[in-house]
Structure formats: structure tokens, C-alpha cells
Amino acid sequence: MTEQLPIIVILGPLLAAILSAFAAWFRPKWSHPLVVLGLAVSCAAALKLVFIVAGEGAQNYWLGGWGNQAHDYVVGIQITVDSLNTLLLAAVSGIALLTALYAKRLVDAELAGRQRYFYALFSLLVTGLLGIGITGDIFNLYVFMEIAALSSYVLIACGKGRAYMAAFNYLIMGTMGACLYLLGVGFIFVKTGTLNIDDVSTLLPALGQAQALFVGFVLILLGAWAKMAFFPFHGWLPNAYAHAPTASAAVLAPLATKVAVYAMLRIMVTVYSIDYILDSPGIQSVVLLLSSIAIVVGSFFSLTQTNLKLIACYFVVSEIGYMVGGAWLANGPGLTGAMYHVVADAAMTSALFMAVGCIVYRLGQAQLNDLQGAFFKMPVTMAAFVVTMAALIGVPPTCGFFSKWYLIQGAAQAGVWHFVAALLLSSLVKAIILFRIVEIGYNRVPHPAVEGNPAIPRNEAPLSMLIPTVAMALGLIALGLATSPLVNTIISKALPDGLAP
Amino acid sequence: MENLIANFNYVIVVILMMIGLWSMLAQKNLIKKCIGMAIFQTGIILFFISIGAKRGAKVPILTGDEAPVVEQLANPLTQILMLTAIVVGVATLGMALALAQKIYRQHASFDEDEILENQRK
Numbered sequence A: 001m002t003e004q005l006p007i008i009v010i011l012g013p014l015l016a017a018i019l020s021a022f023a024a025w026f027r028p029k030w031s032h033p034l035v036v037l038g039l040a041v042s043c044a045a046a047l048k049l050v051f052i053v054a055g056e057g058a059q060n061y062w063l064g065g066w067g068n069q070a071h072d073y074v075v076g077i078q079i080t081v082d083s084l085n086t087l088l089l090a091a092v093s094g095i096a097l098l099t100a101l102y103a104k105r106l107v108d109a110e111l112a113g114r115q116r117y118f119y120a121l122f123s124l125l126v127t128g129l130l131g132i133g134i135t136g137d138i139f140n141l142y143v144f145m146e147i148a149a150l151s152s153y154v155l156i157a158c159g160k161g162r163a164y165m166a167a168f169n170y171l172i173m174g175t176m177g178a179c180l181y182l183l184g185v186g187f188i189f190v191k192t193g194t195l196n197i198d199d200v201s202t203l204l205p206a207l208g209q210a211q212a213l214f215v216g217f218v219l220i221l222l223g224a225w226a227k228m229a230f231f232p233f234h235g236w237l238p239n240a241y242a243h244a245p246t247a248s249a250a251v252l253a254p255l256a257t258k259v260a261v262y263a264m265l266r267i268m269v270t271v272y273s274i275d276y277i278l279d280s281p282g283i284q285s286v287v288l289l290l291s292s293i294a295i296v297v298g299s300f301f302s303l304t305q306t307n308l309k310l311i312a313c314y315f316v317v318s319e320i321g322y323m324v325g326g327a328w329l330a331n332g333p334g335l336t337g338a339m340y341h342v343v344a345d346a347a348m349t350s351a352l353f354m355a356v357g358c359i360v361y362r363l364g365q366a367q368l369n370d371l372q373g374a375f376f377k378m379p380v381t382m383a384a385f386v387v388t389m390a391a392l393i394g395v396p397p398t399c400g401f402f403s404k405w406y407l408i409q410g411a412a413q414a415g416v417w418h419f420v421a422a423l424l425l426s427s428l429v430k431a432i433i434l435f436r437i438v439e440i441g442y443n444r445v446p447h448p449a450v451e452g453n454p455a456i457p458r459n460e461a462p463l464s465m466l467i468p469t470v471a472m473a474l475g476l477i478a479l480g481l482a483t484s485p486l487v488n489t490i491i492s493k494a495l496p497d498g499l500a501p
Numbered sequence B: 001m002e003n004l005i006a007n008f009n010y011v012i013v014v015i016l017m018m019i020g021l022w023s024m025l026a027q028k029n030l031i032k033k034c035i036g037m038a039i040f041q042t043g044i045i046l047f048f049i050s051i052g053a054k055r056g057a058k059v060p061i062l063t064g065d066e067a068p069v070v071e072q073l074a075n076p077l078t079q080i081l082m083l084t085a086i087v088v089g090v091a092t093l094g095m096a097l098a099l100a101q102k103i104y105r106q107h108a109s110f111d112e113d114e115i116l117e118n119q120r121k
Helices: A002-026 A028-056 A086-110 A115-134 A138-157 A163-192 A197-207 A211-228 A236-243 A246-271 A274-278 A281-304 A308-329 A332-363 A379-393 A399-414 A417-443 A463-481 A483-494 B002-006 B008-026 B030-052 B077-107 B112-120
Strands: A059-062 A078-081
Touching: A002 A028, A002 A059, A002 A078, A002 A086, A002 A115, A028 A059, A028 A086, A028 A115, A028 A483, A078 A115, A078 A197, A086 A115, A086 A246, A086 A332, A086 A463, A086 A483, A115 A138, A115 A246, A138 A163, A138 A236, A138 A246, A138 B077, A163 A197, A163 A211, A163 A236, A163 B008, A163 B030, A163 B077, A163 B112, A197 A246, A211 A246, A211 A308, A236 A246, A236 A308, A246 A274, A246 A308, A246 A332, A274 A281, A281 A308, A281 A417, A308 A332, A308 A399, A308 A417, A332 A379, A332 A399, A332 A463, A332 A483, A379 A399, A379 A417, A379 A463, A399 A417, A399 A463, A463 A483, B002 B008, B008 B030, B030 B077, B077 B112
Parallel strands: none
Antiparallel strands: A059 A078
């Protein structure tokens, strides 16, 4: 049974998407439970795989039994769960499950009459994201990328007002990214004649510094950057996620960009190698500079926004800079930080968007000035929000502290001081925004506990939204406390030889 | 020069992709962006087909016990990959046109500047 686990991870949401789409016609009430069930199966399989990978090492699965290790050739598509992607798969399926439970009330409120299609698309999106995470074939990765992208275009476009235009811009940028990636895959295929990641990685060192491979590498990177909204391709993200329905943003913002970062890490670490990056120092310094700019630009724009959703979106832009920068430091702590931050940031962004979603659900909008008295109206939500912001700032013992610690260590070891400065600046900006929100939400109204002041009625978000939000916020602390076992047993094994501590 | 003529298909691929990329990024008209996207994808499909093409090669179906001669067989993989890419391209183009139609109903215009102007009001 355990050898079938890798495929179950993607089959769960895929079958749920199909069944839920059919159920949407005949039994609309069934589509939500079906999707929750599919995601629960996938999440259970992914969690089990984390333990198996930690104990036994990488698990391979050959689709349809084509071309297994018994032969010395590869025909079919391989899917792999190893120490680089197992945590990502668990995080994606877990967050998707919690978000599916959380989204019910929001979808009923925001997409009244259309909610039955939402869940099928939601499940299809998660299938695509898990597929990118699990596949061992670079062309298959492109296919899953487009499955995820097409469903996310629709999820964004079902919002109000500017959502169509935002989705159209995202579509143009996303398609350009996917096409560049595909072109890069073509260059690798010309040189190696294979698409299997393991095969390519064994063939590449012998080919040395062939120009076609370098062009392929750059094209794939550009494609991945367009998908993950890395500076200077970040223009589409804030609009798309801010105008999308809140429930769509709650699943897209934490997962879609992180999975693209994982794809970049996979190409950098497994397909090409860290030595390949160190041999081309020209791009390394440029990318590090771009990452610092991404962090600064994201932080600056988040400071100028007055809408909570847009602030959260610009946080995503700056966090992308953390991960790309950490990966391109190309040393032990930097890569550890980047790999850990992919998971940590998925959790943090998810908790942030869930808390913002609760606020939007009760207050109707998310302008900063509407938050007056929010701490008295919805104390539990705001407590979760403060914990999340603390994690984003990097307060111990939350997970944000540890990833930042690794990243700063890596940057110091590589001597890239502008990256250290950008990381600290971004923490500072997030602290300023937290204090501003506390100021508006807590201090601008007369304190209700003082006699003579008007009482502020409690208006907490419904329990079905509150429980996932609080669980996610507590998860941030739990993830932080579990840092050292995670890094020691899993992430350090994903590091290339020679970089592991 | 001779190299360029011998590989004229790659030259055309590059030209197609440049046209596509330019109109995706620089054109203001949404429909022209969609057309650019289709041209870009066509360029990539041609590129893959070109790298798999071989003069005088046969379909790689093995009959009997004779050992296959690699030089005489075409690589079928690129064409299969492109079948998938065509499907993806059709879906993306359909999605883009559907969105463009929705935008037109909202703003009665395909022009990006006019739409942005409309949204600011």
C-alpha cells in the first residue's frame, strides 16, 4: 500500500475535482464535502510520506509501471517524493484542506449562486500545485503548471469589478512564463534527449558549459520568475490577488507562488547543480541584487497601501525575494533558509489571508480606517492576526524567526550585505504596519472597559472560519518549535553534497 | 550565412516568437495581446517539431526482430509533447478570449488605456 502513496497525493484532489464538477450539476450540496474528502485523503498520504521519507529516503513511483529501475531506460513519467519536496507536499495539501473548510462561508457570501463551480476549480488548482511539487519530469511539470494556472485564472476572474482585467494581465504574464519555461525544456531536451529529472541530472555534468544548456537554464528561470512574481515581473500579483474573491486569494497567495519557488529550487539544485550556479557568478550577483530590490520594493509598496488585502499582497512580493535570494546564495544556510521558508511562508501567508478574510467577512472591506475598534469587535481574529504578523516580522519562537535566521546567516557567510540589510528593513516595515494597525484598531476608539464609554458589541467571525484561522496561527508557532527536527532529518538531506552541515 | 539558410526554420521560429512576445507585452489592444500569445505558442510548437525532425526518417514502429537503426527513425517524443502543448494553448487562448469578452462588456473597449481610465473613475 505504501508504494502507492505518492500517486494518492495527486489522485485525491483530481478525482474530487471531477466528481465535484459533476455533482455541481446534479447535487450541488455535495461538491464541498467531496472536495474536503479528496483533500483530506491527499493530506493524510502526504503526511505519511513525510515520515516515510525521513526514515527510508526518497520514494519513486512510475506511472503505469512504464520503465522502472529494473530496465536501464526511462519511458514513462516518474513521480518522486524526496527530502526536497515532501514538506512542500504536506504543506500544500494541509493548507488546502484547512482553506477548503475555511472558505465555505466566504464563498456562500461572495459567490452566491456560483459556489458549486468554485470547489471543483479549487480542487483542480490544488491538483496542479501538488503535481508541480511531486513530478519527476520537466515536461510534466509544465503541464501541471498550466493546470494550476488555468484554474487560478478562473478563480481570480470570478471576483468583482477589476477582477477580469487583473485576471487577463495575470493570464498574459503567466502564459509568457510558461512558454519561456517550455522553451527552456526544449533546449535541455536537445542536449540530453530526456525529460526525466534524474536522467537529466546525471547527463548534465558531462556536457559541461554547453551554451544551449545555459540558455535553457536562463529561460527556465525567467519562466519560473514570471510565475512566482519575482521582481521585475511582480506587477500582476497585487492586482490579481487583491481583486480576486477572498476565498480564492486565501488559497492562491500562500500556495501558487511558493510552488513556483519550489520548481526553481528543483531546477537549480537537482536538474542543474549548485556547482553550475557557482560557475556562472555573473548571474548570481545579479539575481541577489534583484532579490534585495524585490524585498525593498515589496516592503515600500506595502507601506504606502491603505487596503489590508493589498498590503498582504505586497508582503507576498517581498517574501518571494527572501526565497529567491536565499536559494541563490548557494551555500548551506542560505539554501536551508530558502527551503524552510517555502514551507514557513506558505503557512504564514495562509494565516495572514485567513485573518484578513475573517475581517473582510465581518467588516465588508479591508481599508485600514475601517479597522477602528476591530480588536474589541473580533478579539480572537485579531489575536491570530497579531501572531501571524509577529511571525512575518520574525519574532521567536515562530517559524518566521528561524527562516530569517538561516537566511541572514547564509548572507553573512557569502558576504552579501545588501541582502542582510533588505531582510532587516523588511522586518522593520512589517513591524511599522503592525503598530499602525494596532494603533487604529485598539487606540482610536474610547476603551469600552472604562466606565462611561460606549460598549462595542462582539462581532466575531463564524466558527467555521475562526477555527482554521486560529489553527493556522498556532501552527506557525508549532512549526517554529519543530524547526530543528525538520531541518536535521529532512531539509539538510536535500542539500547538495558538500553543503550539508 | 549558409548556416542560417540551412537552419531557416529556426530563424522563422525566432522571428515568430519575437513578434508574439512583442505584441503580448507592448500592444495596448487586448485582442492583439491574445493574437500575440497564439503566435508565441505557435513559434514554440514549431521549435519542438524542428528539433525532432530528421530527413528521410521513418515512424518508429518496430516490426520483427531486426535491430532498430536510430538514424532512420524519427523521435516521436517531440510531436507528442507538442500535442499536449497545443491542447494547453487552445485552453489558454479560449480563457483569454472569454476574459477579453467579459472586459468588453464591462468597459465597451478593448483598449488597455481606456479600460484603466474607466477603472479609475
